[in-house]
Amino acid sequence: xxxxxxxxxxxxxxxxxxxxxxxxxxxxxxxxxxxxxxxxxxxxxxxxxxxxxxxxxxxxxxxxxxxxxxxxxxxxxxxxxxxxxxxxxxxxxxxxxxxxxxxxxxxxxxxxxxxxxxxxxxxxxxxxxxxxxxxxxxxxxxxxxxxxxxxxxxxxxxxxxxxxxxxxxxxxxxxxxx
Numbered sequence: 001x002x003x004x005x006x007x008x009x010x011x012x013x014x015x016x017x018x019x020x021x022x023x024x025x026x027x028x029x030x031x032x033x034x035x036x037x038x039x040x041x042x043x044x045x046x047x048x049x050x051x052x053x054x055x056x057x058x059x060x061x062x063x064x065x066x067x068x069x070x071x072x073x074x075x076x077x078x079x080x081x082x083x084x085x086x087x088x089x090x091x092x093x094x095x096x097x098x099x100x101x102x103x104x105x106x107x108x109x110x111x112x113x114x115x116x117x118x119x120x121x122x123x124x125x126x127x128x129x130x131x132x133x134x135x136x137x138x139x140x141x142x143x144x145x146x147x148x149x150x151x152x153x154x155x156x157x158x159x160x161x162x163x164x165x166x167x168x169x170x171x172x173x174x175x176x177x178x
Contacts, residue, residue, distance in 0.1 A: 040125060043095060051090035052129055055154065057136040059085050085111075087118055096122050112144040119152040133157045 029035050043050075060083065085098040098114035122129050130153040136145070138159045149156040 043093075043125060043127075046093060047127070049091070050093055050095065050127070052095070052127060052132050054090040054133045054135055055095070055129065056088045056090075057085055057134065057140060059083050059139070085114060087122075095127060108140055108142050108145065111140065111142060112148050115145060115148045116152075119148070119154070123152075129154060131155070 083101040085101070086094045087096040087098075088094050096118035098118055101110070101114075119129065132154050134149045134154040134156050136156075136158045141158050141160055145158065146156045
């Protein structure tokens with residue numbers, strides 16, 4: 001039985017990994033929640049490095065030229081896009097994220113259920129977000145976003161969107177600290 005192993009013999013071709021096998025495993029891990037569990041475990045691994053005194057939210061549009069989940073045409077990007085809203089701590093670590101939103105919607109589209117889901121997920125992981133400042137740009141200046149922050153014990157720090165108001169808001173000015 002001695003001699004050269006078959007993989008080193010002349011004319012032997014090593015089998016390459018096919019793209020369909022990679023896709024099959026990725027889809028399987030996505031469906032069964034393995035990728036989500038791995039991401040949550042990575043957050044718990046760096047939990048001691050997180051600074052949750054400030055949480056930052058901003059939208060991220062991605063071109064999806066070959067389609068995908070929740071893809072729609074967006075005029076200013078001149079293509080099909082999808083949008084996701086990551087929530088980061090003060091150091092820039094992503095600690096939560098919303099679901100994928102079609103690119104033809106603005107950043108505040110269905111914001112309330114997305115924020116509720118993200119805040120509940122952070123609390124379930126044991127992240128202390130009570131009393132944190134929630135920073136977002138004026139695109140997220142909605143009554144629902146502010147109310148959701150208050151309901152989860154966060155302090156919204158969102159500039160007032162004067163473009164969406166027909167008249168000035170009466171009452172106490174909203175908190176905003178640059």
